Amino acid sequence: MDMTPELVQEMAEQEEVADYVGDEIVEKRLSICKKCPRLIGGMTCADCGCFVQFRVRHKTAACINGKW
Numbered sequence: 576m577d578m579t580p581e582l583v584q585e586m587a588e589q590e591e592v593a594d595y596v597g598d599e600i601v602e603k604r605l606s607i608c609k610k611c612p613r614l615i616g617g618m619t620c621a622d623c624g625c626f627v628q629f630r631v632r633h634k635t636a637a638c639i640n641g642k643w
């Protein structure tokens with residue numbers, strides 16, 4: 576299966592998250608990632624290796640470079 580940012584987003588939204596940070600902060604974090612030169616293909620952070628659409632949803636998560 577070819578991963579796309581849209582597909583990753585859809586999968587992330589279906590995942591149960593115990594420490595969900597809330598829609599507003601998710602959107603804010605994603606907008607920062609989308610402008611970041613370290614984001615590959617609109618979904619993978621080159622520095623931590625994660626799919627950002629998943630990572631941004633957790634209260635305890637943080638950008639590895641301190642951007643959010």
Ligand code: SF4
Nearest residue numbers: 608611613620638642
């Ligand atoms: S997590 Fe941080 S370093 Fe990675 S893409 Fe997002 S803003 Fe950039």
